[in-house]
Amino acid sequence: MNMNSLKNLARRELVDLKQCIHGGEIWEISQKYKVNVEEIIDFSANINPLGPSPKSLEAIKSNLENIKFYPDSNSKDLRIAIAKHFKTIKPSNIIVGNGSTELIYTFTCVFINKGDEAIIPIPTFGEYEVAVKEAGGRPVYVELNQEFNISPSNLLSRVNHKTKVIFLCNPNNPTGNLMSKRDVLEIVEMASRRDVLVFIDEAFMDFIPNEEKFSLISEVRKYWNLFILRSFTKFFGLAGLRIGYGIACEEMIDLLLKAKIPWNVNYLAQVAAKAALSDINYIEETRKLIARERDFLCRKLKQIPGLKVYPSHANFILVDLRNTGLTSLQLKRKLLKYGILIRDCSSFRGLDEYYVRIAIRTREENEKLIRIIRKVLEGALCSRN
Numbered sequence: 001m002n003m004n005s006l007k008n009l010a011r012r013e014l015v016d017l018k019q020c021i022h023g024g025e026i027w028e029i030s031q032k033y034k035v036n037v038e039e040i041i042d043f044s045a046n047i048n049p050l051g052p053s054p055k056s057l058e059a060i061k062s063n064l065e066n067i068k069f070y071p072d073s074n075s076k077d078l079r080i081a082i083a084k085h086f087k088t089i090k091p092s093n094i095i096v097g098n099g100s101t102e103l104i105y106t107f108t109c110v111f112i113n114k115g116d117e118a119i120i121p122i123p124t125f126g127e128y129e130v131a132v133k134e135a136g137g138r139p140v141y142v143e144l145n146q147e148f149n150i151s152p153s154n155l156l157s158r159v160n161h162k163t164k165v166i167f168l169c170n171p172n173n174p175t176g177n178l179m180s181k182r183d184v185l186e187i188v189e190m191a192s193r194r195d196v197l198v199f200i201d202e203a204f205m206d207f208i209p210n211e212e213k214f215s216l217i218s219e220v221r222k223y224w225n226l227f228i229l230r231s232f233t234k235f236f237g238l239a240g241l242r243i244g245y246g247i248a249c250e251e252m253i254d255l256l257l258k259a260k261i262p263w264n265v266n267y268l269a270q271v272a273a274k275a276a277l278s279d280i281n282y283i284e285e286t287r288k289l290i291a292r293e294r295d296f297l298c299r300k301l302k303q304i305p306g307l308k309v310y311p312s313h314a315n316f317i318l319v320d321l322r323n324t325g326l327t328s329l330q331l332k333r334k335l336l337k338y339g340i341l342i343r344d345c346s347s348f349r350g351l352d353e354y355y356v357r358i359a360i361r362t363r364e365e366n367e368k369l370i371r372i373i374r375k376v377l378e379g380a381l382c383s384r385n
């Protein structure tokens with residue numbers, strides 16, 4: 001048997017993962033440039049600069065001995081804690097995944113059949129597109145307007161008899177735009193009448209101080225067609241443990257639970273996530289820090305000639321570089337020499353090679369970033385003149 005016949009045996013055509021570049025390529029960068037990960041300031045991955053909650057770290061340490069047991073396959077304790085955290089849902093409305101990414105794939109695996117269409121506004125997180133294609137579906141891209149806003153009527157005009165799912169990311173990665181609850185509800189309501197599911201990725205919603213005004217979590221028991229994705233990666237800084245969750249009506253959760261693999265979430269991730277939700281001080285401190293530093297970073301970036309800075313509601317900022325004469329890859333490479341890693345956004349469908357995304361970090365780190373960007377751009381200007 002040769003390679004080609006092996007490909008023929010595969011159940012479906014698999015998407016070449018080289019097409020999808022993620023933020024958080026810190027291990028690869030550290031190997032390539034022979035620097036320690038601690039020496040790199042990662043502005044590419046949008047993770048809480050405070051790191052995990054001290055309560056999560058404590059829970060991991062005090063539960064190390066328990067890794068000799070299998071984890072609870074259905075993350076029961078954590079689901080109870082999540083339900084308590086949001087108050088308006090029950091544990092039976094929740095599924096926990098090995099990172100929220102696992103749940104994007106579980107969802108498409110359950111609901112997307114060959115030939116189904118999925119509406120994806122662009123630019124957005126790339127994993128929806130890959131998951132839809134891998135399930136045999138066809139992504140239908142809807143371009144956002146110049147300010148990267150979604151018009152519900154424009155989106156809904158693309159629904160046809162093949163449409164199975166509409167994907168929304170709120171706040172959106174990489175633009176930082178936040179849709180109003182009214183607009184999202186309009187989409188969910190109309191979609192439900194046309195038998196279309198709505199997948200809302202709220203991975204960055206925890207950063208919004210009054211999140212209940214924007215999140216649709218309180219609506220899942222009312223709408224059969226609504227699925228909400230959340231993550232412990234970004235706000236709670238547990239990226240390396242891989243843990244996220246989905247919220248939907250009980251019927252949808254039942255289907256997804258049947259489709260997931262057993263013991264999908266490791267024990268330490270479950271206890272760390274549960275402890276994180278109980279750390280009210282850390283939650284408040286993180287929100288305050290991000291709001292303050294986002295204002296600071298936006299203001300400072302806007303003062304740098306040639307940068308167009310987009311307003312953001314999340315813990316990252318999208319910047320258009322085209323007036324500096326540098327491409328995103330060129331700026332990324334130049335900053336790496338100073339140990340700074342930013343996200344080159346040229347791999348986002350719908351963006352060209354002039355956009356970068358910068359995560360919000362601590363004041364000291366943000367100041368360093370501003371200093372180095374100024375230096376690098378002045379150097380680039382001198383060499384052009």
Ligand SMILES: Cc1ncc(COP(=O)(O)O)c(C=O)c1O
Pocket residue numbers: 098099100101102125169173201203204230231232233239242243244
């Ligand atoms: C919008 C969005 N959703 C989901 C994810 C996946 O996060 P995780 O699988 O770490 O929970 C990411 C990661 O970058 C993201 O940006």
